[in-house]
Amino acid sequence: MNVTLFGLGYVGTVTATCLAARGHRVVGVDTDSGKAAAVNAGRPPVIEPGLEELLARAVESGALRATESVRDGLADSDLSLVCVGTPSATNGSTDLVQVRRVVGEIGATIATSDRPHTVVIRSTVPPGTVDDVVVPLLEQASGRTIGSDLQVAMCPEFLREGSSVADFFGPPFLVIGGAPAAAAAVRELFGFLDCSVHVVETRSAESVKYACNAFHALKVSFANELSRLYRMLDVDSRQVMDVFVQDRQLNISPAYLRPGFAFGGSCLPKDLRSLLYLGRMNNVDLPVLEASLATNEMLVREVADRILASVDDAATNPAHNRRVALLGLSFKHNTDDLRESPNVTLAEILIGKGLDVRIYDQVVNPAQLSGANLRYVQARLPHLQKVLHDDVAEALCGAHVAVVSSADRAVADAVVAAKPPVVLDLSGRLGAPLETLDGYQGVGW
Ligand SMILES: NC(=O)c1ccc[n+]([C@@H]2O[C@H](COP(=O)([O-])OP(=O)(O)OC[C@H]3O[C@@H](n4cnc5c(N)ncnc54)[C@H](O)[C@@H]3O)[C@@H](O)[C@H]2O)c1
Known part of the structure; x- marks a missing residue:
């Protein structure tokens, strides 16, 4: 496919390179002239293991190039992949300025063409962003309506910095939100991946990414919070957690992760209270466990x-x-x-x-x-x-x-x-x- 990728940061550079390595023709677009120039010189603008070699080969073969110009980037394009930043605003909300700008530019550019186009949001965006922000902006700027010649999908990225190339080629799953035609285009784009594909409602696709990151943060905080308490009780928390993770039935498993009603019974509330008491006795704050109750x-x-x-x-x-x-x-x-x-x-x-x-x-x-x-x-x-x-x-x-x-x-x-x-x-x-x-x-x- 001919792909235009917006935002040559960590996600964008790795994605552009890996897609080019798997046979797509990719043009990366970034407002930062230094990043576009680096890519064209065969140098990745971000440091990631395995990326340098892969990018140099992709650029040399002609499968990957970069530009600052949206028009140039979209000149021969079937699909736009939006990988721009979505940083926190000062009040904690997600700053969608970069997403809005790119989507507006894509819309204005395809307005002058009759070639069908698919826009895929890869950036992490809050639930409802695609339906409530991206679609109206794109329709208004392009003069098209979502349907036969304009498709929109959400496809969150799950790679981690430091292992991003390996993560890109071996993701936990591919999650796609959007209408069947949009989902089909995304499936085709990532057809080389050997993983399960989940086509869900667009809002669910946006939300899965937040659920994953929130859960990862919760896991880290949970383990560290317990270890702060156990240290005071002369307990080796590494030994405890080594055993803890061996339980694949209840601990590291889908158990207890289905939304429903509150927990109760003769054990969970009692034992949580017991840990909280031990925390108080040892001057260890346990906000994660407290929040659970x-x-x-x-x-x-x-x-x-x-x-x-x-x-x-x-x-x-x-x-x-x-x-x-x-x-x-x-x-x-x-x-x-x-x-x-x-x-x-x-x-x-x-x-x-x-x-x-x-x-x-x-x-x-x-x-x-x-x-x-x-x-x-x-x-x-x-x-x-x-x-x-x-x-x-x-x-x-x-x-x-x-x-x-x-x-x-x-x-x-x-x-x-x-x-x-x-x-x-x-x-x-x-x-x-x-x-x-x-x-x-x-x-x-
Ligand atoms: N970094 C990660 O590990 C990671 C993993 C998964 C998902 N994500 C999500 O992916 C998105 C990108 O993250 P990142 O870390 O790669 O961000 P980044 O800040 O490293 O890169 C964003 C890039 O977008 C460019 N940009 C901004 N406005 C532009 C415009 N109008 N046109 C073209 N380019 C523009 C910037 O110059 C920058 O190079 C975010 O939504 C992030 O939450 C990040």
Whole structure:
């Protein structure tokens, strides 16, 4: 393909070079005349292992050249790849000045041609940027509308400085956001990569990149925070983490990474509190672990607020029906352990606000609760016996809102049959049968 690549920084130079090395004809465009000149002289403007040799060969073969002129860069082009910087503004927002400028220039230049063109955003941009900023700008500047002769896609970059050439050729995946024709052009561009391809909504493609970087930052902070505490406790945190990463079932795995409801139960909150206490005793601040408890509590409050707002919404609830069915009470599926269950907290809040709460849980039987479990529920939900129903249809009868915390398929089927006006799915697992309902609202879906 004939590719024009905007921004010869770390991402742009590596991408331009590697694409040229795999048979594309690439013209790099940069406003920095020194960078364009360096590339044309066969010298990379950034230092990366393996780049110098690859770039020199690409320039020598004629597959790669650089220019300061947008018009020159786009003279014979099928596709623009935007790799300009998206730095932080002083208030933390993403400065899109470079992206806006390049997109405007691409639009103005292709306005004078009738050759079809695809614009691919490779820079890291906040969710919504392509739809809300790039597309309108491009349409206005080019006089075209997105469709047959103008395509736009988002395709985030995952390389790391220091190993960028190796990362470019061996990415974790290729993520593409955009219409099928745009996605097809991006697939063709990166056809030489041996990795999975995920074509998703444009906003998701933008967001995956932020999720990855936030998670990487969280991992570093988590390990370092624990090691600051463990040092004070005379624990070898490297040994701990060497073992920790061996767990591929729960630790280094997809487990616990599905959006849904809050965590709870007899272990996670208790053991987090224990670590926080040890931190206090040893004068070690543990903001990451503290935030984990705080954000968990925040989620319960937000869900309670959403339920209360649904009940109070006169437009959807003209009869002021205050009945809510809570389907699932324990902290997770297939256990009757109610200790620190976020569903118990939710029930407490809603009952406290005067809602008519009916609870169903296929496993919880108040007559069989004992020990700490029984004491916990007696303290938090003394009237559990009165609000607990042993038939899911009965719990749902006449409810304005169904809150689904169970992963039981029979519960989903009962909700589908009852069709309550509002269905809040906290299970994170039952999306498909419930999503067909008019009043469906997911948490994290
Ligand atoms: N650096 C990384 O490791 C990395 C990894 C993945 C994604 N990203 C993302 O990729 C994007 C680029 O990052 P980078 O580190 O390569 O940035 P960079 O600052 O090194 O390079 C940006 C380049 O764009 C050029 N430029 C600015 N305005 C221009 C214009 N109007 N026309 C042509 N060129 C223009 C600049 O002169 C500069 O050479 C950012 O959005 C970044 O978040 C970076």
